[in-house]
Amino acid sequence: MKEGFKVLSLSYKKAPVEIREILSIDDTLAKVFLAEFNQIAEANDLLILSTCNRTEIYYSADRDLSLEIISFLGTKKGLNNPSQYLQYFDSILHADAAAEYLFRVSMGLEAQVVGDLQIINQIKRAYQLSADAHLAGPFLHRLMHTIFFANKRVVQETAFRDGAASVSYATAELVKTLAQGFIDAKVLVMGLGEIGEDLAKNLAETSFTVNLTNRTDEKLEEVAANCGLPTISFEGIKEHLSDFDIVISSIPVKDFIDIQDLKTIPDNGLKYFIDLSIPRSISPAIEAITGVNLYNIDEIQDKTSQAVQKRINAIPEVEAIVKESMSEFNDWSREMEVSPTIHKLKNALEEIRQEELKKHLKNVSPEIEAFADKFSKSITNKIMKLPVLQLKAACQRGEAETLIDVLNDLFNLEKDPVKE
Structure with a gap:
């Protein structure tokens, strides 16, 4: 590593x-x-x-x-x-x-x-x-x-990715529970980033009314078409907040909704706001209004469901995959430590090979020169094979440093080419 x-x-x-x-x-x-x-x-x-x-x-x-x-x-x-x-x-x-x-x-x-x-x-x-x-x-x-x-x-x-055990899934489960308290719940999903879009998909099959809104119309139309849900214009959206029983926001604008935006909500009205944003897009001050309840992202708890339980049961399998992957990565990382030494050794042997070819191949025919070049490369490759295998084996044992020092001394791999 x-x-x-x-x-x-x-x-x-x-x-x-x-x-x-x-x-x-x-x-x-x-x-x-x-x-x-x-x-x-x-x-x-x-x-x-x-x-x-x-x-x-x-x-x-x-x-x-x-x-x-x-x-x-x-x-x-x-x-x-x-x-x-x-x-x-x-x-x-x-x-x-x-x-x-x-x-x-x-x-x-x-x-x-x-x-x-x-x-x-x-x-x-x-x-x-x-x-x-x-x-x-x-x-x-x-x-x-x-x-x-x-x-x-x-x-x-594994079953770890089965279902939709995510923040958006947990929010959808909460919304479904809250909606049971209304005769015909009206829900607004504000913001269609990854979480908002996934939430819209999780709410698409519900029996209550779900409306979508987003700052960009193109994204709004795309998600609405995919989920088969109605939309409302983002412009002037704050004026329509009182029309909804449950409002979920994933717009990362601090205090986008404040207590001043909820003046039209009746004192005896029951409203739920769910804030999935960081920074928080809904001011905690709104809970001062009678009947208004606010959930922030820390309060979206892991819902007990078959999908979530399957994921929990699959954790040991996932951890085993992580362990195997870490082991493979560590093997690569250790081999990277000896890669410079292997490269230096190859260069040293190639330098010797070239010097010997120049010394012994004066005035020979092109055919002999080609044969000698091929033959000498084969020899140096065979010479390289054992040190490379031994270096990689030493990596696995955590002993690569000792063998690197030996090879450096034997072949003078740390020589300064400027001084030669």
């Missing part, structure tokens, strides 16, 4: 929604972070993951950069004393543990709702941003593709 791979993590396990929304990183800030952080401290394999439930920075560096990361994030977000938030973060400084944690997050094992389907797409998006910024080196590229293959195995070999 490459030394120096680390993660600084803030998640729902330790930080409440109020803290997570302060420290959330949208795509714009992520791009700035990737472009500018190396001016503060040197890091590579930089990956920034920010979802409703977590803000995590994965990176490779010689030392712990937690303070620098939090300070940089605080500066960009205009926080007066960013160090006060350090208590909400966890640092994983051992490379093996950090890589395994990224595996677990990607599979949905660390999700608030076990097996969350959105997380793997969010991981892919974070990886794309890192690659676009040229901050994903061979280590991160290999790690991410190993994770994606492991995820494919989880889908194909």
Whole structure:
């Protein structure tokens, strides 16, 4: 495993929604972070993951950069004393543990709702941003593709991805429960990002009325057509909030709905608001209105259902796949450590081969020269085979460093070509 791979993590396990929304990183800030952080401290394999439930920075560096990361994030977000938030973060400084944690997050094992389907797409998006910024080196590229293959195995070999055990699924279950308290419940889904779109799909087959709205009409029309649900214009949407019994928002605009927007709601009216956004799009102040109830993303609990239980039962299978994938990745990582030595040894033998050919093939025919070249290459390839096999075997035993030193001494692989 490459030394120096680390993660600084803030998640729902330790930080409440109020803290997570302060420290959330949208795509714009992520791009700035990737472009500018190396001016503060040197890091590579930089990956920034920010979802409703977590803000995590994965990176490779010689030392712990937690303070620098939090300070940089605080500066960009205009926080007066960013160090006060350090208590909400966890640092994983051992490379093996950090890589395994990224595996677990990607599979949905660390999700608030076990097996969350959105997380793997969010991981892919974070990886794309890192690659676009040229901050994903061979280590991160290999790690991410190993994770994606492991995820494919989880889908194909286990029941962990069956059903729709995600934040949107848990929300749909809650909405169905709340709707039972109304004769003909009217539901509004605001915002059709990944969570909103998935929620719309989960609510498409219900018996009550579900309306969709979104800031962009193109996306609204697309989702509405796919789900067979009616729409309402986003323009002036706040004026129509009182028409609905249950309002779900996944619009990442802080306090988009405030108490002032609900003045038309009767005091004796029963209303439910569900906020799936970070930052929170619905102000907690609205609960001061009689009859109004607000659920935020931390209160969307894992619903006991057959699909969720199947996922819980499948966790040991998923963890076994993670363990196997980590073992394969560690094998590759260890072999990468000896790759420079193998390359140097090949170059050393090729240099000897070329020198001998020049010495012994003066004034020979092209046919003899071609034969000698082919024959000598065959010999050097056979000579290379055993050291390469032994190096790879030493990798598995954790003894590669000793053999590398022996080969360096035998073939003078560390020689300085400038001095020769």
